[in-house]
Amino acid sequence: MRASRFFISTLKEAPSDAEIVSHKLMMRAGMIKRIGSGIYTYMPMGLRVIRKVEAIIREEMNNAHAIELLMPLVQPAELWQETGRWDKMGAELMRVKDRHGREFAIQPTSEEVVTDVVRTEIKSYRQLPINFYHIQTKFRDERRPRFGLMRGREFTMKDAYSFDRDIDGLKKSYQIMFDAYVKIFNRFGLQFRAVAADNGAIGGSGSHEFHVIADTGEDALVYCPNSDYAANMEAAEALPLSSVRAAPTQALAKTATPGKAKCEDVAALLNLPLAQTVKSIVLTVEKEDKGVTSKQVWLLLLRGDHELNEVKAAKIPGIAGYRFASEAEIVEWFGTPPGYLGPINTKKPVNVVVDRTVANMHDFVCGANEVDFHFTGVNWGRDLPEAQVFDIRNVVEGDPSPDGKGTLAIQRGIEVGHVFQLGTAYSESMKATYLDENGKPQLIQMGCYGIGVTRILGAAIEQNFDDKGIIWPTALAPFEVVLCPMGYDRSEAVKAETDKLYAALQAAGVDVILDDRGERPGAMFADWELIGVPHRIVVGDRGLKEGKLEYQGRRDAAATPVALEEMPGFIQAKLAN
Template sequence: MRARSFFISTLKEAPADADVVSQQYMIRAGMIKKLAAGVYTYMPMGLRVIRKIEGIIREEMNRAGAVELLMPIVQPAELWMETGRWEKYGPELLRIKDRHDRDFVIQPTSEEVVTDVARQEIKSWRQLPVNFWHIQTKFRDERRPRFGVMRGREFTMKDAYSFDRDEAGAGVSYQKMYDAYQRIFSRIGLLFRAVRADTGAIGGSRSHEFQVIANAGEDVIAYCPDSDYAANIELAEAQSVLGGRGEAKETLEKRATPGQEKCELVSEYLGIDFLKCIKSVVLAADRTNEKGEPLPAKIVLVLLRADHELNEVKAGHIPELKDGFRFATDEEILAAFGSKPGYLGPIGAREDVAIYADLTAADMTDFCCGANEEGYHYTGANFGRDLPEPVKMDLRNVVEGDASPDGKGTLKLQRGIEVGHVFFLGTRYSEPMQATFLDENGKPQPIQMGCYGIGVTRVAGAAIEQCHDDKGIIWPESIAPFEVVICPMNYSKSEEVKKTADALYESLKAEGVDVILDDRDMRPGVMFADWELIGVPHRIVIGDRGLKNGEVEYADRRNLAEKTMVKTEEAVAFVKSRLKKFAA
């Protein structure tokens, strides 16, 4: 490509509403252009990146034996009603009425449509397994779109759906996709982790997220440097840091703690160890009677050691909360505990309050907790003596230094950006939609499904979050808009420069290098700044000074300070030697 035949448009400043580096650089580099909140045009420079990501995904999906099709963006509501997602999905599902007033959605994902295809197409066990996939535009009407292409509303997703006879088969299909994802992100060249993850609203029972490591990530990953354990913090198992309960030594004492409404303050005020304090978190699950009329909410008290934090995903596994929960209101708290927040505890709560203690809290002795009376806390409290034994559950987030659940060391935390997700769905969709096949005995069986997504456009943003410096983007070679840029000095004025640049350009192109020749005739500083911002990984500068010695200058975007002079006639071989794709 020659720059003049392409469209390059860079900006000195990012718009004020660009809230992360990737968004700022993509806008400044002329890769995306905002059309509406969370809706972007991919400009020519940005589209090249997206197409390269899609290309790698396509190759690996095909290699894994998945079959590409293309499902529509506009989907009839009836299918979404069959699975109950029409009601459950909430306002992120963009609903439309067509001219005949029929309900449709713009797909945020395609489980319903692909299951509809399967129930029509798959009749016999002989047709299984099969994995249908597509790359298609998705829309999720985020309340607050942000982070550029990473949490936009319109985006491109690769979604695949596997269909199997039984759970064992589905496990094989799952593993194939897991392996394909490992290859995809390895080929893209990003530092990533496959982490165990919560299955969330989509249902199913087994799930991994593929997280690109980046400080700007929204997710926190717990991993063990001494093993291959890695999990989203939502899921990472937290054990008791006490490893069992000691003996009670103190006696229960009610002490005045006027105005001390937080564990930090109480421990300081009373002069007791912060780690001897228990934090009370009050949750509420709304209920209705058989007629659908509201009943008072079920109140659940969660006990955590003062330094630990509630894990809301784990709290969702509390039986009373499994259909959804919220934090209790001050009014509900007063009714259930007889005190305002800040002085709450498990002793003397209303009888119908369900009490759950995190594993560490449950191992505590002689602890301090609220006395359910404004201005008072208990000290020296002990389970089984001063109050009943609580129900024990893992309810907190892991912290750095926690034991790894596999027993092989301690956990560390890092932030990540979720770019891929593999799910085992089981019959979550096939049962309500009656997608069955006839087994060897001619009996109908529900199809076992899995679903596998990659946020194509999000990968571009995540790559930038991981790979950039203060000059701009540093693309991994595999998804860079161009692999090599040739920057000629005085292209239109120096015959020699022009001849050398044109010849090198043609030779590299002939070798299959994705090269751009900057024939825009700009001042060197401006030209270099453009390409450093755009992030092309390899740069060749051609100028009269170097050509006097028969040389051109090579620099790697990752280390621009180190420049290498290369004999003009060796330039093609040299560039190829620097390109990963030519490595044996």
């Protein structure tokens, strides 16, 4: 490719609406162009990266014996209504009507459509297992699109769906896809981590997320440096920080804490460690029976320095669909406004749930359900009855690892892939069955596997950039090598040697671009550093007189002289590494 025949449109400054680094650099490098909130045109330079991402994904999916098809962007409402997701998806599901008034969804994902394909095409156990995938545009009507391609409304995604006879088959298909994802992300050249995750709205029994490691990542990843344990914050198990509960050493006392509503302030006033305090979180669950709505109020207790994990809380039996209680509800059930709440002497009965760590605490401090007062020296069994115990908190760095092999560390990550064991979540509602060896119908076991194709671009940049611009891993770069001739239009020697090298690299299968635009060296170098091409070769009269060319990797601090005749082999060796 010659630069004069390509479209290059770089900017010195990012548009004012660009937010995070990847958004700014992609706009400046001319890779994307915003045409609406969360909607972008992929410009030629950015599209080359997308195609390279897709090529790697497609190759590894094919190697894993997945079969490519292409499902529609616009999908009939009837399929989504079968699974109940037409209503459950909420406002993120873009709904449209055709000229006949029939309703459709602009797909955010394709579980319903692919399950419909399988239930009509797969009849016998002999046709299983099978795995279908496609790379297709998706649309999710995000409330607040932001961060460029990281949280847009329209995006490209690879989603795959496995279908098996039984749970054992599902687990084998899941492992095949997990291993394929590891190969894909290794080929991308990105630092990543696979973590156990919560299934969320997709449903099913088990899942892992794949995260690109980046300080700017939205997600907290929990892992043990001494083992393979890894999970996202939502799914990371928090063990009790004391294995046994010590015996009481203090008497229960109602203690004045005037104006001190927060655990931190109470601990400071009483000259106690924050870890000796217990915080109260109040949730309301509304239930309807025969047109009558009733309320249940739940009191969740956490150590004062810990935070509630809302995903874990939602899994407590009887608490699904909860909301945080209003102040009026808190006063009605506890007799006091927030800040002085506790499990002793509530105004009305409440359901009490305690975190594992709180369950093993003794002589702790909690609210007295009276303004300006807390109880000190509180102990389970003696001062209040034992409560339901669940893991309901976020882990913190230094917590013991659930596998017993050390302590936990936390790093930031950007989710770019997710694999799910769906089981029969969709086959049951859509009646997708096969006939077994005995001719009896059985529900198909299903898995789901997604990669955010366009999101990979933003995540890769968030991990690889400097003050000059993007630093693409070679596998994802729009071009692997750029030739930068000094005076291409003025020096016959420079032009001849550049053309010769260009032809040699092309013949060797190198994805090379020759910058023949006649730009000044400073402007030329700045463009390619911004765009992030990983390998640069400079051809100039001065170097040619000595039989040398200059090579500089995008991360290199200085150029390296390379003999003219050795450059093709030198570059091929660099690319091979």
